[in-house]
Amino acid sequence: MKNLKYLIIVIILFNFSMLQAQDLHNKITKNLRCLICQGQSVYDSDSEFANSLKLLVRNKLNEGQNEKQIYAYLKNRYGEWITYDPEFDKNTYFLWLLPILMFLIGGAIIFKRFIIRKN
Amino acid sequence: MKNKILPIILIVIFLLIFVIFYYGLRNSNIYIPKTNIEKVIPSFEVKLFGSKKKINSEKIFKDDKYYLLNIWASWCIPCRDEHSFLMNLRNQKNIDIIGLNYKDDNLNAKKFLEELGSPYKTILSDTDGLISIEWGAYGVPETFLIYKKKIIKKIIGPLNENSLSDIKSLIE
Numbered sequence: 001m002k003n004l005k006y007l008i009i010v011i012i013l014f015n016f017s018m019l020q021a022q023d024l025h026n027k028i029t030k031n032l033r034c035l036i037c038q039g040q041s042v043y044d045s046d047s048e049f050a051n052s053l054k055l056l057v058r059n060k061l062n063e064g065q066n067e068k069q070i071y072a073y074l075k076n077r078y079g080e081w082i083t084y085d086p087e088f089d090k091n092t093y094f095l096w097l098l099p100i101l102m103f104l105i106g107g108a109i110i111f112k113r114f115i116i117r118k119n
Numbered sequence: 120m121k122n123k124i125l126p127i128i129l130i131v132i133f134l135l136i137f138v139i140f141y142y143g144l145r146n147s148n149i150y151i152p153k154t155n156i157e158k159v160i161p162s163f164e165v166k167l168f169g170s171k172k173k174i175n176s177e178k179i180f181k182d183d184k185y186y187l188l189n190i191w192a193s194w195c196i197p198c199r200d201e202h203s204f205l206m207n208l209r210n211q212k213n214i215d216i217i218g219l220n221y222k223d224d225n226l227n228a229k230k231f232l233e234e235l236g237s238p239y240k241t242i243l244s245d246t247d248g249l250i251s252i253e254w255g256a257y258g259v260p261e262t263f264l265i266y267k268k269k270i271i272k273k274i275i276g277p278l279n280e281n282s283l284s285d286i287k288s289l290i291e
Binding site for chain 2: 035036047048049051052053055056059077078079094
């Protein structure tokens, strides 16, 4: 009876870890652009290229590599275009900072209009 | 005072948007992979075609010679078209053509080579596509020109007259 309990715990833990690994695998392949398809991620595509990439991501995860290492590996081979998330560099400063800038300006306007005027 | 600030802000915003669109729209938004980057070739273990023997890539690519790595498959129609160009290159002295058989059936690949002739000095086998990814390849056919363990030219898609003469002028 006691052994059975342990067995069940082990099975549950095993399933849980498998599920997590699958989640990470899906997350990574959803963020990878299938370079030879039109408007599809590697996750969505069933092309030869995408299938190989899925296998590669799975192998790398099994080897214990993390998300960043896998992206770095692929960017080194295919360029930055392979990921959907643009990197933060001199070409994309504006892209990343503009929303924050607009938020701050908006905040300043609200502050000026409503809070300072009240006093 | 307030009347002056508003037009200035409007002009600044207008200029900003103009500049962004001017540069944004001038760039082509069609993705073209870079084809003449000098990259060091990857190192990997690979199966030889038609046997179970594995070989290290370092043993294939030596320093003093030009190599042409051609990724092909018997199911790939454009590979048939480019085959005559590869056969043409086979007779060149200072270049070795290495084939990488991509996700192919062994029998079909053998038939393909019997029918059209083999331009390859060595044929490697890439059954799951992982070695092609190691090279940064997109699919079949794709060709890499290698010298001193560096990729000096990459041709995506089938070879044609132009790329053949490019390769010939590079290796002379």
